[in-house]
Amino acid sequence: xxxxxxxxxxxxxxxxxxxxxxxxxxxxxxxxxxxxxxxxxxxxxxxxxxxxxxxxxxxxxxxxxxxxxxxxxxxxxxxxxxxxxxxxxxxxxxxxxxxxxxxxxxxxxxxxxxxxxxxxxxxxxxxxxxxxxxxxxxxxxxxxxxxxxxxxxxxxxxx
Numbered sequence: 001x002x003x004x005x006x007x008x009x010x011x012x013x014x015x016x017x018x019x020x021x022x023x024x025x026x027x028x029x030x031x032x033x034x035x036x037x038x039x040x041x042x043x044x045x046x047x048x049x050x051x052x053x054x055x056x057x058x059x060x061x062x063x064x065x066x067x068x069x070x071x072x073x074x075x076x077x078x079x080x081x082x083x084x085x086x087x088x089x090x091x092x093x094x095x096x097x098x099x100x101x102x103x104x105x106x107x108x109x110x111x112x113x114x115x116x117x118x119x120x121x122x123x124x125x126x127x128x129x130x131x132x133x134x135x136x137x138x139x140x141x142x143x144x145x146x147x148x149x150x151x152x153x154x155x156x157x158x159x
Contacts, residue, residue: 003070015109021046024110026101026117033098 022028023046031040067073079086097103102110102121110118 006070014105017046017050018106018109021049024106024113024118029097029101029103029106 018024022042028040028042031038032043034040062068093103100107100117100121102118104125107118107122107125111122
């Protein structure tokens with residue numbers, strides 16, 4: 001229960017920060033990405049403030065602890081190397097972010113405003129995640145079926 005409450009409070013703080021920083025407005029994000037036109041550096045300041053706050057809190061609290069407050073250990077990163085799947089996913093994420101002006105966090109926060117664009121983006125994002133997961137499951141199933149059946153090893157008769 002403590003972990004769920006901590007996740008909720010963390011998400012709420014994140015959402016309030018996005019709203020106060022203006023990151024729920026796609027025009028701010030697209031203005032930041034428009035480096036050859038009317039560039040808006042606001043997103044850089046929001047990211048810098050977030051990273052600075054994180055670095056300070058990490059230095060003060062996290063490094064001095066053997067384990068997190070609400071867990072038995074710190075989670076290991078799921079991947080430690082760059083591969084094609086990660087790079088392709090990052091490229092698709094970046095293209096979607098640039099076209100829509102939303103990334104997942106601000107999009108979910110913006111749904112609360114009733115914005116049709118945010119609702120459509122979030123629904124499409126969730127649908128895409130579901131479609132990708134279904135594709136992963138189908139590919140794993142197909143690979144499993146293509147494996148040759150293993151024959152039991154019979155012991156040779158002793159002379």
